[in-house]
Amino acid sequence: MSQTEAKTMTIEEPTEGRKLLGYLLEFDNVDDLTHGAEKVRDAGYSNWDCHTPFPVHGLDHAMGAKPSHVQWIVLACGFTGLLTGLFIQWWMNAVVHQGNVVTGYQYFISGKPFWSVPANIPVMFELTILFSAFASFFGMLGVNRLPQYNHFTMYSERFGQVTDDKFFISISSEDPKFDVGKTRDMLSGLKGTYLEVLED
Amino acid sequence: MAKTLTKPLSQLSTELDNTRDQISQPPLVTGGKTFGNITEIVARVAEHPSAPKAWYVAFAGAVMLFGLLFAMLAYLISTGVGVWGVNTPVAWGFAIVNFVFWIGIGHAGTLISAILYLFRQKWRTGINRFAEAMTIFAVFAAGIFPLVHVGRVWVVYWIFPIPNQQQLWPQFRSPLLWDVFAITTYLLTSLLFWYMGMVPDLATFRDRAKTKVRKIVYGLFALGWRGSNRQWIHYEKAYLLLAALATPLVLSVHSVVSFDFATSQLPGWHTTIFPPYFVAGAIFGGFAMVVFLAVPARELFGLKNLITLQHFDHMNKIIMATGMIVGYAYAMEFFIAWYGGNPLETFTFENRATGPYAWAYWIMVTCNVFIPQVFWFKKARTNLWVMWIVSVFVNIGMWFERFVIVVSSLSRDFLPSSWDYYTPTWVDLCTLAGSFGLFFFFFLLFCRYMPIVAIAEVKGVLPEAHPGHGAHAAAEAKA
Amino acid sequence: MNGKQPLFPKWVDDVTRLIAILFAGGLLYLVTLTLYATSPRNTAVGYMPGQPIPYSHKLHVNELGLDCRYCHTGVETGAKANIPPTQTCMNCHNTIHNQSPKLEPLFESYRTGKAVEWIRVHDLPDFVFFDHSIHVNKGVGCVECHGRVDKMETVYQSQPLNMGWCLECHRNPTPRLRPKDKVTDLRPIEEVLGIKTESGIMDACSELAKEYQVNPKVNCSTCHR
Numbered sequence: 001m002s003q004t005e006a007k008t009m010t011i012e013e014p015t016e017g018r019k020l021l022g023y024l025l026e027f028d029n030v031d032d033l034t035h036g037a038e039k040v041r042d043a044g045y046s047n048w049d050c051h052t053p054f055p056v057h058g059l060d061h062a063m064g065a066k067p068s069h070v071q072w073i074v075l076a077c078g079f080t081g082l083l084t085g086l087f088i089q090w091w092m093n094a095v096v097h098q099g100n101v102v103t104g105y106q107y108f109i110s111g112k113p114f115w116s117v118p119a120n121i122p123v124m125f126e127l128t129i130l131f132s133a134f135a136s137f138f139g140m141l142g143v144n145r146l147p148q149y150n151h152f153t154m155y156s157e158r159f160g161q162v163t164d165d166k167f168f169i170s171i172s173s174e175d176p177k178f179d180v181g182k183t184r185d186m187l188s189g190l191k192g193t194y195l196e197v198l199e200d
Numbered sequence: 201m202a203k204t205l206t207k208p209l210s211q212l213s214t215e216l217d218n219t220r221d222q223i224s225q226p227p228l229v230t231g232g233k234t235f236g237n238i239t240e241i242v243a244r245v246a247e248h249p250s251a252p253k254a255w256y257v258a259f260a261g262a263v264m265l266f267g268l269l270f271a272m273l274a275y276l277i278s279t280g281v282g283v284w285g286v287n288t289p290v291a292w293g294f295a296i297v298n299f300v301f302w303i304g305i306g307h308a309g310t311l312i313s314a315i316l317y318l319f320r321q322k323w324r325t326g327i328n329r330f331a332e333a334m335t336i337f338a339v340f341a342a343g344i345f346p347l348v349h350v351g352r353v354w355v356v357y358w359i360f361p362i363p364n365q366q367q368l369w370p371q372f373r374s375p376l377l378w379d380v381f382a383i384t385t386y387l388l389t390s391l392l393f394w395y396m397g398m399v400p401d402l403a404t405f406r407d408r409a410k411t412k413v414r415k416i417v418y419g420l421f422a423l424g425w426r427g428s429n430r431q432w433i434h435y436e437k438a439y440l441l442l443a444a445l446a447t448p449l450v451l452s453v454h455s456v457v458s459f460d461f462a463t464s465q466l467p468g469w470h471t472t473i474f475p476p477y478f479v480a481g482a483i484f485g486g487f488a489m490v491v492f493l494a495v496p497a498r499e500l501f502g503l504k505n506l507i508t509l510q511h512f513d514h515m516n517k518i519i520m521a522t523g524m525i526v527g528y529a530y531a532m533e534f535f536i537a538w539y540g541g542n543p544l545e546t547f548t549f550e551n552r553a554t555g556p557y558a559w560a561y562w563i564m565v566t567c568n569v570f571i572p573q574v575f576w577f578k579k580a581r582t583n584l585w586v587m588w589i590v591s592v593f594v595n596i597g598m599w600f601e602r603f604v605i606v607v608s609s610l611s612r613d614f615l616p617s618s619w620d621y622y623t624p625t626w627v628d629l630c631t632l633a634g635s636f637g638l639f640f641f642f643f644l645l646f647c648r649y650m651p652i653v654a655i656a657e658v659k660g661v662l663p664e665a666h667p668g669h670g671a672h673a674a675a676e677a678k679a
Numbered sequence: 680m681n682g683k684q685p686l687f688p689k690w691v692d693d694v695t696r697l698i699a700i701l702f703a704g705g706l707l708y709l710v711t712l713t714l715y716a717t718s719p720r721n722t723a724v725g726y727m728p729g730q731p732i733p734y735s736h737k738l739h740v741n742e743l744g745l746d747c748r749y750c751h752t753g754v755e756t757g758a759k760a761n762i763p764p765t766q767t768c769m770n771c772h773n774t775i776h777n778q779s780p781k782l783e784p785l786f787e788s789y790r791t792g793k794a795v796e797w798i799r800v801h802d803l804p805d806f807v808f809f810d811h812s813i814h815v816n817k818g819v820g821c822v823e824c825h826g827r828v829d830k831m832e833t834v835y836q837s838q839p840l841n842m843g844w845c846l847e848c849h850r851n852p853t854p855r856l857r858p859k860d861k862v863t864d865l866r867p868i869e870e871v872l873g874i875k876t877e878s879g880i881m882d883a884c885s886e887l888a889k890e891y892q893v894n895p896k897v898n899c900s901t902c903h904r
Binding site (some may be wrong): 030031034050052054058059062063065070088092102103104109112120122123125126127130133134143144146147148149151159161162163 | 370430659
């Protein structure tokens with residue numbers, strides 16, 4: 001497999017007079033990518049990333065990436081939903097607020113009490129789920145800074161295959177450790193198949 | 201085995217029965233596919249300039265039925281609910297039957313997506329997208345009925361707690377209002393879950409698109425996804441959380457729907473068995489609908505290696521198991537009616553099995569309890585024709601279950617002088633047919649233009665997707 | 680390298696951000712709109728249609744001292760207060776201003792027997808059963824719903840008349856009460872009672888509420904039958 005085969009890498013040269021955005025190194029399998037990521041991590045880069053068609057487990061560790069904290073956003077919003085469910089039912093059905101434009105309305109139904117938590121549990125539950133679901137989706141988008149339609153990796157012709165069957169490591173020229181020559185030398189030592197120079 | 205069905209669009213490979221003769225874990229994807237193959241198989245459906253002929257035939261039928269639904273709703277709204285067959289004592293008729301039926305169909309999608317995800321059942325990847333889409337369109341179809349049955353559709357926003365001039369609020373002690381919250385939450389959460397799972401696949405479509413329009417449309421919906429691992433980390437966590445949230449949700453939704461009945465005082469409705477019984481029935485009917493749609497879809501769109509016989513084997517087992525839970529509930533209702541000693545309850549159930557609606561009751565029992573028993577046999581579980589026909593019967597049976605619950609209980613109320621026989625009008629029947637039109641209209645469009653299999657997830661269950669697989673394989677080869 | 684440009688240029692991201700902000704702002708705007716802008720306090724109050732005859736309540740009530748009940752005869756005994764028939768006007772206008780061109784529609788009505796087509800100002804929805812007599816006989820002054828008609832040249836709607844507004848009084852009727860014999864007195868309560876302090880007024884009103892057994896209902900069928 002990958003370890004035994006000798007790989008040849010095509011390496012592009014930067015063009016004079018164009019703005020360098022970063023490097024993009026293509027891999028054709030998960031193992032080479034993972035080993036490559038470990039090397040980039042150890043070289044101390046920060047503004048770099050791996051791109052894969054599906055989540056690759058173990059790559060987080062190879063990249064030295066921190067685990068996600070989306071769950072705290074979800075927990076906070078879920079709790080807000082629970083309290084919202086409790087509060088709106090109390091506000092709307094259990095009490096009347098004199099002289100308010102937005103006041104409650106006490107329905108007298110079959111002699112039931114105006115305020116009875118068991119009857120309010122289904123709505124509290126549903127609102128907890130609703131708020132948490134929105135939090136996990138929009139929280140994920142927020143943490144990932146999506147939608148981002150313009151990114152330096154998209155200046156590449158080959159990058160489209162990341163959603164098919166190719167794997168990439170991208171290093172942005174904005175990385176403090178980025179150096180046109182040294183970064184290129186470091187990347188060309190990895191088991192990639194194509195080193196692309198991204199320019200505007 | 202499947203050779204008897206229509207000739208598939210795909211000539212990619214022959215079918216492999218991966219349900220038998222396995223020593224260890226059978227492969228989830230058959231035919232020795234690579235990452236690129238999977239992309240190709242799924243994307244080709246949407247990229248092909250023309251759909252299979254059967255698609256056009258089905259779509260034309262769906263459009264006509266959808267049009268019929270519009271006509272019926274226009275007639276209903278312009279004339280009034282008198283065009284329906286509902287009257288005293290059967291004040292809840294087809295609208296509620298259809299509503300519960302469609303909501304039930306909508307349960308399998310989230311079950312497959314969320315519960316099987318949490319249980320690490322990797323076989324879900326082949327069918328989850330498909331089932332999620334089915335859920336959403338089934339909830340669309342379901343949502344129409346409560347909206348129109350209120351009579352004055354134009355003030356239907358009153359069911360939501362919106363500040364208003366009347367200073368009135370919805371009445372939160374009513375299960376009908378819980379229903380509003382449950383269904384709304386379910387629709388929105390399922391939509392988010394579906395869309396979120398689809399983002400990486402839409403990016404695949406974007407990157408493969410040839411025309412400018414497709415590039416831009418898929419591109420906008422893909423949100424600029426670039427497969428970044430730093431993003432995958434958050435994405436996977438959020439997806440797991442959504443699954444964890446959707447699991448109790450899916451169980452709650454049909455429980456809440458059953459409260460509409462169970463909190464009333466009508467014999468035949470007022471039973472504590474209703475929430476679990478409704479949930480089991482919903483999963484039962486929903487899975488049957490998945491099988492009903494998946495069998496032709498995999499043939500038409502060449503997805504045999506992604507939706508394999510093993511998937512169907514699993515689903516048919518679930519259908520049989522939930523069918524028997526439903527059968528147990530039927531039996532238990534009768535037992536409690538007898539054991540409880542309440543004469544009204546006893547009469548209701550005697551009436552159900554022998555009264556004027558006995559025909560509906562026995563259709564229900566036959567379709568839901570007896571017919572799925574064929575799935576004890578592996579031959580039946582892996583035969584596409586058999587499972588497809590059973591799935592049709594189960595859907596019929598589940599519709600009749602709701603009919604029996606709603607109509608047979610109401611038609612014999614506490615006052616014998618008001619007893620009556622409910623007959624649907626032609627408007628009722630056409631509206632039911634039209635709701636199928638709405639469902640298939642959206643579903644067929646989805647099949648044609650969206651990633652019908654979760655591409656990224658299927659790739660993730662291939663052995664090559666895990667680091668160390670290469671070294672492992674090499675070591676094995678040496679040994 | 681090959682100079683490929685991304686599918687979406689940079690400005691698309693700016694537009695996306697802008698849309699997100701507009702969407703959030705739009706939601707806020709929508710809430711404000713439903714709460715305030717479409718409130719009947721802003722849309723219904725001030726409705727002042729032109730009438731076929733420029734009848735002035737200010738002149739007749741304030742300067743001439745007519746009591747409301749002289750024209751609106753049903754107010755104490757029936758659901759409707761009644762718009763006076765032409766004959767009521769003619770009690771006086773037989774002799775006063777009986778040649779005035781402004782009153783020509785009145786004389787026309789008197790000659791032909793066809794009613795003057797007054798335009799209704801205070802119009803509740805048809806599904807609301809409002810009864811004037813119960814309100815008047817429990818000491819709710821005309822002014823509470825109709826405003827200072829004695830100062831209106833042309834009558835206009837001074838209160839929103841929406842359900843929430845009705846409920847405000849049904850939930851807390853006491854401050855809106857006045858002695859039954861002063862119901863048609865449109866002056867503010869402190870002038871009517873001659874009491875200056877707020878607590879004094881409240882005490883007097885509470886006394887009235889007890890005396891008249893004021894106990895309004897707030898269930899649906901009180902007004903929607």
